[in-house]
Amino acid sequence: MSDNIVDINERRPGDEWKKYSKIGITIAIIIVIIATIVSNLFIVQQGEYKIVRQFGEVVRVETEPGLSYKIPFIQTVTTLPKYQMIYDVTPAEINTKDKKRMLVDNYAVWKVDNPQLMISNARSVENAESIMANFIFSVIRAELGQLNYDEIINDESSTRGSFNERVRDSVNDLLERDQYGISVTDIRMKRTDLPEENEQAVYRRMISERNSTAQEYLSQGDADANRIRANTDKEVQEMIAKATADAAEIEAEGEAEAAKLYNEAFSQDVEFYNLYRTLQSYETTIDDETVIVLPANSPYARLLMGGLE
Known part of the structure; x- marks a missing residue:
């Protein structure tokens, strides 16, 4: 009886609360750890780069699809496209070799080759597109400045040849020289027009x-x-x-x-011949109204009077 009384006195209500509190704290800590781990996992999708930064500096670039991680609270993750992108370059005016102004509208197909260089030197996709557009305009202005207006607008008499390829290669040389980590795969002209104020003169x-x-x-x-x-x-x-x-x-x-x-x-008969010729002359000269005065001894008179002598 005394032992039971001692046991009851030893199991106080506060001990039970402390026991459950420890279990709750442990569970909470486990949940926080799991949540922290899960929140710092990230998935690299097909067609994208994952850029891992630590205090703003690029420390790692994930290029292969799959699951990866970052250090909690220290590192951050941003995404860059791995696929080819289309950039519609703003139309701009250029001067041709024969001093004519024309409006050039083109687009470029480009991609990120080296994400770390792109982030270090261009900082963002928008800045990379702006830099690329400046290079494209500069190269196109130089290339078209060597051609006459008629050579540009007339395919039949054009001497441009591989104009688009030359522009692309020149732009890529500039991007590689400055280490922007991007490249242009294609450049195409959508249209080449005259400025509006010159169109009527050209039409005339x-x-x-x-x-x-x-x-x-x-x-x-x-x-x-x-x-x-x-x-x-x-x-x-x-x-x-x-x-x-x-x-x-x-x-x-x-x-x-x-x-x-x-x-x-x-x-064969001379007399017959004379008669024939005489009759022919009658046929020619005499009709119903003819009046003829002939000497009595004329051949006509002798014939008319029935004499041949």
Whole structure:
């Protein structure tokens, strides 16, 4: 009985509270540790870089996809894209070799090659794009400044060749020289326009040039038509002259042949020939209204009166 009384007195209410408090604190500490560990784990996704900084300085760059970690409260993590990005360069005016102003609008496809250099020298994606745009404008201005306006806008007469490739390579040389950790994979011109105040003047000049070209074609066409007509007329005249000469020759040959036949026929009877010629003359000279006064001894009178002597 005395032992039981002693045991009851030894298990005071405060001891139970202390026991549960220790368990609660332990659990809380474990939860905090787990939460701290979990909150400092991060996942590297496909197509991105994870930049680990310590007091603002880059201490590690995670490039492979997977789970990684950082030191709590000391290190921070930022993300940079690993895939190719498109930057639409702001349109800008340049002067051509023949001193004409034009508006150039282009875009660039670029990527981050070395995140640590990019962070150290460009600081951010926005700054990297701004630096890249300045280089692109500088190179394009230098390249197009060596070409005339017509060579730029006319693909048929253009001498640009690999213009886009030359611009890309020159820009990459500048980016590599200054160690910005980025590179351009492609540069393309979307359009090349004249400043608005120059468009009307150029349109008028183009219309004038087209009208001049059209007039040249019309003049050339008229000259060709006149030449063809002249050649045709000449050929026709030559053909007519040849046909006329051939006809005259044939007619002369026919008349000669007829005369020959007449001579052969009439030489057989001279008196008959005289009679025939006389009758032919009657047919030619006498009609219903003809009045003839003839001497009595004329051949006509003798024939009309029925005498042949």
